[in-house]
Amino acid sequence: MVPRSIVASRISSVAAPIMFAGLVVPMALTAPPASATEAWPKKVEATYRIAFNGFDIGSFAFRAAVNGSSYTVESEARISALFGAFKWSGNSRSAGALAGLQASPAGYDFNFEGTGKSGAIKLAFARGGVSNISVVPDQPPAPDTVPIKPDQLRRVLDPLSAVLVMSRTSGNNICNKRLPIFDGKQRFDLVFSYVRQQPIAEQRPTGQPGVVTVCRVRYVPIGGHRMTNETRHMSSTSGIEISLRPIPSAGVHVPYQITIPTVAGSATLTSENVRITTRHDEIALSH
Secondary structure (H helix, E strand, C coil): CCCHHHHHHHHHHCHHHHHHHHHHCCCEECCCCCCHHHHCCCEEEEEEEEEECCEEEEEEEEEEEEECCEEEEEEEEEEEECCCCEEEEEEEEEEEEEECCEEEEEEEEEEEEECCEEEEEEEEEECCEEEEEEEECCCCCCCCCCCCCHHHHECCECHHHHHHHHCCCCCCCCCCEEEEEECCCCEEEEEEEEEEEEECCCCCCCCCCCEEEEEEEEEEEEECCCCCHHHHHHHHCCCCEEEEEEEHHHCEEEEEEEEEEECCEEEEEEEEEEEEECCCCEEEEEC
């Protein structure tokens, strides 16, 4: 039996995977046409349920909007566990410009509040790299924190802008990508690879394909982290997976399920509702 205090600590650590999930929840497009920005849906809104070791502990909501070559992305997570003894909420927002297959972030904000702890992170970007970092509370790193080198903050993406790059592909393998990410504290890469395809069931038939492509996601810590048991586990596990469902009428794939193992159990995000607004149509999915 794992002590209640340890369980609370491990559920608290799910906040990091939920922040990670912000990278992969929104959408993954198929190979774009010549005019890449024209392929983006005008709006994507999605809601997901969060489970930990099979128990429902919260929700995740995502909203993205594209206007010409500009984008904004917002997400919101809510967690309540141990009969309400532990609560956590987080909100993030990113904005920037699209150019072909690339997203160039201009700013990123992340605010969170939990049982006994709250804080905020603000990032600014300029000239291809991070130009300003604000972290509240501003605490010195632990002595065993792996340092981040200045050149490791160039050509990086914030967590939400990384979604837009993740969602584009120049080939047929939607799982073939590596993303360099900085979240304000940690610098890491996410490496995607193909695993399998599998059928799914939907609540109401939509005429869209009832199959998903499953990608494995490998977490590669680079700097700003401590080599704790959780870090070792996350960097060595092969169990992080995202299932992407194709929506041909919108030219997109949408995440159906995300599984993230931790040292205390498995966190799972499962799609409930997705609404996609294109320039010609509106598509609603219920799972």
